Amino acid sequence: MAPPAPSNIERIAAILAGFDHQNRPRPTQVVLAEAGLSRSTGFGLIRALTQTGWLERADHGLLRLGPRAAELSFAPMEAPTTRAPVAVSARASRTPETTIPMDDPIFDAALVRSVDTTAFRAPPPYVFGFSNASTSNPWRRALVQSLTYGQGVARGQISRIEVRDAGDDPAQQLADIDALIEMGIDLLLISIASVTDRAVSNRLAELADSGLPIVAVDRRPQDRASLVSFVTASDQRIGRMSALWLAEHLKGQGRVWMLSGLEGASPTIRRQQAALAVFDAFPGIHVENVSYTDWTAEGGTKAVRQLLEAEAPAPDGVWCDSGLQGVGSLRHFAGRNMPIPAHTGGDVNEMYKLCLTHKVPMAGLDYPAAMGARAITVALDILKGTLVPQRVEVPVQVVLPRGCETASVRADIWAELHVAWDLTGDTILSQGPTAGTGRTKRERTG
């Protein structure tokens, strides 16, 4: 059966996307041919686009993007926050903004390096392979769901995505990669099982040399030379902001236990280093213990139980680099009917449910599982030959319960609005529109 004819909306999108970065004029015939338009349809559509300012005639037979297209650049990158906006004013603000020290962001060149991908240009539909490190925790399963959502959005361009689960085993991941290559994939998406494993790293280098585009998502190999792009979120921001919140919440005085994720995993290392650097700046904060939990609730429970059984008094704060283990810690304190110390760590819905139910001061910085869908758009850009960033950072929001803001750490969204009481505890709220039932909160609540 022949594929359905493209709609006029698809035709408009194809025509406008065909102009280069400098808006160099293009012959009308070339514009029509590239958009796959017949002369009769094409000329009518181009006349309408020209009359409405989306295109303009540069010279006889030449077209370029017009002033209406330029207006697309006036656009928010982020949706407005749910709080009421305050109009900007020429008057001095009355908010205590001058007393708030700024976040110390990392402005480095990696943020703006881009890659010319014209060598990878290929016609759709595409077959992607995804070699996943594992699906051992809810976040990793949410990543796959987000990827699937991205595939659904771009279903006209992607014929299928083959997914393999390495179960955190580098040897299995190596076999998975070879199996995906056998299937004739156009692009490999990978989340590395072990950053230090040389065999997988070497195999990726060979594949990159042979011309296969590779995009890492969430976890990358130590040597990033084989990658076209890496889709991630700022682990430093998660570690730094959560530690800063905890130190300020404790007014610079107190005992802290640190529950990290998977020993040796790159996000664990980066979050922990960033947090320790912040705690070092507060002489009254004493880090008594650093435990590894494998990013599981059981790991969090075990670490806290062992520390309490060693007759250590309960700490003033528990720093978790994720709620995946944070829920285990919270459950253990709650189960022993002990006062629950302040916690950090977002990601899972249950973390927010427990903290709000037990009125535990907390700061959540969700590591966005929505990076799966973002990786799909980056992969599509690569195969279209578009300039792509070498490193794509998906934003991380600060989630705090009302009344838990500190001098430096302000909420992007209140935990009371972020939590989804109608969804299960293991729901990952940062996976975007696919969280829970695939509907947004407003859609769920009507």
Place this chain on the structure above:
Amino acid sequence: MSRGPYTRAIAAFEGLLTPPQDTHIDTPAALIRAAGLPSSTGYRHLTTLEGACLLSRDKAGAYVIGPAALRIGLSAQGVGHLAVLAPPILLRLREATGRTAFLALAGADHLNICTFSTGREARHAAPARTYRMSLDHHSMAEDVTTAYLTDTANVPERLIYALLCPVPGTDAARIGVFSSAQTEDADQIRHHLRRCADLFRVAP
């Protein structure tokens, strides 16, 4: 007067890509309503635009302009490469200052606000298409300058205070942060703006 199929398609395209400003539209139905489209065709068009990365949804499910639309908008002004470079820098600038950070481009005789990251709480500003800043030596300076933009939709014109920094490698572009006239963290904002401008300088 009835409209032809191409004009109708263009109207639908415009309606879906330019929803009312500063609104939080997080359902397909709401966006389709805002665009004034019937449901059946609206859903179909929405899927097409998302698939082409002209529209995307943030983590909360709210619709925002997609990377492909930003690329088209900036390409129309001859600086399409900024569509890759500017967003991460504007996002970092917002994270650092909490304020609305924006990219602006020089038009014939004024600066136009382009894409922006949205500031938080009292630092949130909702730029309007009608914001204008006259071009003079002040606004074209080589370092961070303070500037007043005017909101030309308001009579008498409202003044909007901003800090602006030139983007190396292009005569037309500026990055800026909306502020208030007497903010005491202006020096820190200037410092961040200079560091951001350096990033444009090192970019290929």
